[in-house]
Structure formats: structure tokens, C-alpha cells
Amino acid sequence: MAMPMRRTLAALHRATCSTLKSGEASLDVRHPVPLFLPVRTKKRYFIPPAVGLKEKKRGNTEAKAQAAGIVFRQQYIERPINIACTAGIFDPYIPPEGDARLSTLSKEGLKQRTEQIKQSAASQLAIRKIKEHDSHFTSKNFAEQAQEIFIEAHNALTQFNKEKLHSLVTERCYPEMTRGNRYKTIHWRFIESLEPPKVVHARCPDMVSKGNLYGQVTVRMHSKQTLAIYDRFGRLMLGSEEQPKDVLEYLVIERHLVNPYSQWRLHGKIVPSWAPAKDPIIKTVMIPGPELKPGQEFDALNYQVPKPEAVQWNK
Amino acid sequence: MAAAMTGRGVAFIRNISGLLHSRLQVLAGGPQQLSCLHTSSSLEAKTWERRNRKMYPPQLPDEPRRPAEIHHSRRQIKYSKDKMWYLAKMIRGMSIDQAIAQLEFNDKKGAKIMKEVLLEAQEMAVKNHNVEYKSNLYVAESNSSKGKYLKRIRYHGRGMFGIMDKVYCHYFVKLVEGSPPKTEKKTSFDQAKEYVQNLKNRTIIHSL
Numbered sequence: 262m263a264m265p266m267r268r269t270l271a272a273l274h275r276a277t278c279s280t281l282k283s284g285e286a287s288l289d290v291r292h293p294v295p296l297f298l299p300v301r302t303k304k305r306y307f308i309p310p311a312v313g314l315k316e317k318k319r320g321n322t323e324a325k326a327q328a329a330g331i332v333f334r335q336q337y338i339e340r341p342i343n344i345a346c347t348a349g350i351f352d353p354y355i356p357p358e359g360d361a362r363l364s365t366l367s368k369e370g371l372k373q374r375t376e377q378i379k380q381s382a383a384s385q386l387a388i389r390k391i392k393e394h395d396s397h398f399t400s401k402n403f404a405e406q407a408q409e410i411f412i413e414a415h416n417a418l419t420q421f422n423k424e425k426l427h428s429l430v431t432e433r434c435y436p437e438m439t440r441g442n443r444y445k446t447i448h449w450r451f452i453e454s455l456e457p458p459k460v461v462h463a464r465c466p467d468m469v470s471k472g473n474l475y476g477q478v479t480v481r482m483h484s485k486q487t488l489a490i491y492d493r494f495g496r497l498m499l500g501s502e503e504q505p506k507d508v509l510e511y512l513v514i515e516r517h518l519v520n521p522y523s524q525w526r527l528h529g530k531i532v533p534s535w536a537p538a539k540d541p542i543i544k545t546v547m548i549p550g551p552e553l554k555p556g557q558e559f560d561a562l563n564y565q566v567p568k569p570e571a572v573q574w575n576k
Numbered sequence: 577m578a579a580a581m582t583g584r585g586v587a588f589i590r591n592i593s594g595l596l597h598s599r600l601q602v603l604a605g606g607p608q609q610l611s612c613l614h615t616s617s618s619l620e621a622k623t624w625e626r627r628n629r630k631m632y633p634p635q636l637p638d639e640p641r642r643p644a645e646i647h648h649s650r651r652q653i654k655y656s657k658d659k660m661w662y663l664a665k666m667i668r669g670m671s672i673d674q675a676i677a678q679l680e681f682n683d684k685k686g687a688k689i690m691k692e693v694l695l696e697a698q699e700m701a702v703k704n705h706n707v708e709y710k711s712n713l714y715v716a717e718s719n720s721s722k723g724k725y726l727k728r729i730r731y732h733g734r735g736m737f738g739i740m741d742k743v744y745c746h747y748f749v750k751l752v753e754g755s756p757p758k759t760e761k762k763t764s765f766d767q768a769k770e771y772v773q774n775l776k777n778r779t780i781i782h783s784l
Binding site for chain 2: 301307308444446448489491492493494495498544546558
């Protein structure tokens with residue numbers, strides 16, 4: 262028994278040496294191959310791995326992982342802050358009541374027009390500050406530029422072109438524009454502008470440190486647009502394709518003035534308190550009813566749906 | 577016997593050296609050879625949830641309104657897939673209100689879980705998928721499948737053991753907007769008539 266075993270082992274040794282040499286010749290790599298391979302019969306029973314788990318729980322898994330050489334990257338408990346745009350609209354413009362209801366030819370209309378541009382000294386100061394940093398800034402050119410930014414941004418929204426949209430719209434405005442729209446189709450068309458756009462308000466807030474200037478300019482525009490939103494299944498949710506609507510909007514455009522590579526981007530919209538209610542969506546929606554005490558009954562006939570307060574808010 | 581053993585031993589060693597050779601070759605040209613393995617393991621592919629992301633193009637006004645479809649599932653429910661199947665088969669084709677009512681008064685453990693899943697799916701439909709009336713849904717598809725099992729030892733007498741499976745199952749449901757489709761119910765008399773007709777239709781083909 263011993264002689265044949267030694268012969269087989271010797272043959273094995275020779276075989277492994279020969280393969281090693283051939284391997285070295287081709288790869289020039291050394292593999293520590295054991296000379297004596299253990300030979301076992303096939304395992305004929307199965308023990309589920311859960312048997313050994315009771316002992317594992319007492320052991321220190323962290324120490325074992327470290328000993329094995331697994332390295333975990335340092336975990337940074339941080340929260341990212343975006344400095345390319347401000348978080349809101351500072352000192353928002355309060356649009357006068359009855360704006361765009363009166364025609365320019367009547368007396369009140371003329372008064373409104375004259376009041377608007379000479380509104381306040383703060384706006385003029387702000388415009389002067391902006392001109393320091395950006396020499397090509399003029400109110401007339403800027404208003405048209407603002408309208409172009411608005412149209413391009415909404416076209417990018419209909420195509421869901423994320424990169425283009427990020428360059429035209431600030432980081433604060435982007436989630437407000439795109440929330441809930443991922444699985445919807447939006448068809449938007451800008452038909453014409455009813456009045457030329459106008460710069461009505463400007464502010465230059467500085468954030469955190471004194472010289473860190475951001476310019477926020479409010480532009481008023483009155484235009485005709487069509488909007489149709491389709492849900493995931495292609496059914497119309499809101500608006501219509503053919504029917505255009507007259508829209509009076511106050512856009513806030515922002516730029517980080519200190520940064521020479523910054524762009525003027527849409528930052529938000531101001532919705533005045535006297536704005537008419539928007540068209541409802543096509544489907545019927547359930548509103549939560551009033552809270553009832555036990556024993557109280559719900560009086561459906563005399564119940565009035567609470568209306569939201571007429572407050573100016575920033576979109 | 578000894579000679580036979582050595583002969584087998586030598587052949588075995590040659591086998592091993594062949595294996596070593598092949599192993600070295602595999603190490604050399606690894607990534608190209610491994611690309612033929614199929615990459616997505618069926619355990620991580622959540623195709624049922626992905627069906628909720630399918631978008632359809634906008635419909636023209638003269639087309640019939642497309643019914644909304646909502647896919648929902650729950651994974652790794654601690655219940656048997658066969659027992660869950662009975663409940664899933666029961667609610668197929670029912671309207672959602674009827675299904676929820678039936679499951680509420682069913683004594684099985686899986687019924688409570690299935691009711692939660694249906695209510696979740698109904699809420700999702702109204703909130704995210706633009707379904708107008710929450711009762712206007714019916715159960716189009718309802719299935720159960722095997723989840724990942726845990727294995728334990730079950731001790732028998734005389735040192736024998738068995739492997740015990742701790743069973744888990746997945747439950748899938750598809751809700752469609754609209755009233756449930758009416759299935760024609762065949763009476764027993766109709767079925768008997770059909771059977772007799774089939775017997776009468778038998779002929780001998782290729783005969784004179």
C-alpha cells in the first residue's frame with residue numbers, strides 16, 4: 262500500500278512542477294499551488310448555514326472584518342448646501358391690484374404705468390449695483406432676455422431635457438417645476454406676447470458674507486399660452502391643446518453676480534393675492550371633510566367648502 | 577489491486593494537472609470569457625414594480641379612453657405560496673370593494689396581508705396614477721410566488737435530521753380602472769349538452 266501511494270504522490274509532484282514551469286513561462290506569475298491536494302469524497306449531507314449562527318452572534322464581527330482586511334470608507338455626516346442660488350425671493354414685489362385689467366389709454370392705466378418703473382429707490386440702487394458687475398445690463402434688453410429664458414426653459418421642460426433645464430433655471434426652481442412630472446407628458450406652447458415684458462423690481466441681497474451678491478430682478482409679462490398635461494396613460498389631465506389663455510406673470514430671474522461665469526436663470530414666480538383661480542383639473546377630487554365629534558352628524562347641504570386665503574405667495 | 581490503484585492514481589493526477597492548466601488560462605483571459613454568463617440575477621429583478629413606470633403617448637380626443645393599470649406587490653411575506661394562491665385565485669376578477677370585503681372576513685393569515693396590499697394599491701392609484709374614483713377598480717391579475725427561504729434543521733430521532741424550510745412568499749396584484757369584465761357562467765346543463773355534442777361529432781376519418 263505504501264509503495265504505490267508514494268509513486269502516485271511523486272507523479273503528482275512532477276505534474277504540478279511541470280504545470281508551474283509552463284505557467285511561469287507564459288505568464289511570468291508565481292501561484293503558491295499546494296503540492297499535496299487533499300482528496301475527499303463528495304459530501305453527501307447538507308447542514309444549513311444557520312447552525313453556526315448562534316456562535317457567530319457572540320463574536321465581534323467588526324474586529325473580524327478589520328482583520329480580514331475589509332476597509333470601510335470614512336462616513337461623512339454632511340448635508341450639501343447649494344451656493345449657486347438663493348433659497349427664496351427676498352423682499353418680493355407686491356403687484357398692484359387690478360394690474361392688466363385696466364387699459365393703458367384710461368387715466369388710471371396711465372398712472373399705473375408711470376408708477377411702476379419709478380417704483381422705489383431700492384430697485385434703482387439694486388439695478389445700479391447689478392450694472393457694476395454686469396456692464397451689459399439694461400432694463401429694456403433684460404426684459405426681452407428674460408422672456409426668452411422663460412420660453413426656452415418651458416420648452417426644455419416639455420422635452421424633459423435636464424441639462425438644458427438646469428442651465429436655464431436655478432436649483433431652487435427646478436424641483437418646483439418638475440415635481441410629479443416624471444411620468445407625465447406636457448404640451449406647452451407660447452403663442453404671443455400681449456404686452457412687451459417690463460422690469461418692475463430688483464433687489465441685490467447678499468448671503469452669509471457681505472460681498473456675496475445675488476441679483477434678483479422681477480419681470481412682468483402678459484402673454485398667450487396653451488398648456489395640456491397628459492398623465493401616464495395619455496389621458497388629458499389639465500388644460501386643452503387648442504384653447505389659448507391670457508397669462509399675467511411676474512417672473513423672478515436671479516444671478517450670482519460675484520461669479521463671472523454665472524447666468525441669469527429663472528428663480529421663481531410671484532402669484533399675487535388678487536390672482537383669479539386657476540382652471541380645475543378634469544377629474545373629480547375628494548376633499549377631506551370637517552372633523553366631527555362623536556355623535557355629531559355631517560350636514561352635507563349646509564356645509565361650505567373652506568376657500569384658501571388670498572395671500573401672495575411665491576411659486 | 578495495487579497496480580490498478582496506481583493506474584487510477586496516475587490518471588487522477590493527470591486530470592488535476594489538466595485542471596491547473598485550465599485554471600491558469602482562465603486567470604489570464606478572465607473578463608472576456610465571463611461575459612457569456614447572464615448578469616441580472618432573478619432575485620434582484622423587480623419587473624412587476626417597473627411596469628408602473630411605463631409611459632404611453634398622449635391620446636387623441638377621438639380614441640377610447642385608456643384604462644389605468646396599477647401594479648403593486650409585497651415581497652417576503654411570512655406565509656406559504658400555496659396557501660396564498662388560494663386567496664389570490666379567489667379575488668381574481670372581483671371589483672376592489674368586493675375583494676376587500678371578502679378578505680376582511682376571511683380567517684386566513686394571508687387575507688389580512690392581502691387586504692393591506694389592496695388598500696395600498698388603491699391609495700397609490702388615486703394619488704399617483706390619476707384614477708378618478710377609487711371604487712372604479714377591479715383586480716385583473718393576482719398571483720403569489722416563492723420568496724427566499726431560510727433553512728433550518730429539524731431534529732428527528734436516532735440522530736437523523738431533516739432540513740426545515742422557513743417559507744416566504746411574494747404577492748402581486750394588478751388593478752385596472754373600470755368595472756370588472758363579466759365572465760359567462762356555464763350551467764351544468766350547458767356543459768352536459770356540449771359533452772354529448774362532442775360525442776356525437778366523432779367520425780371515422782379516411783374511411784370508405
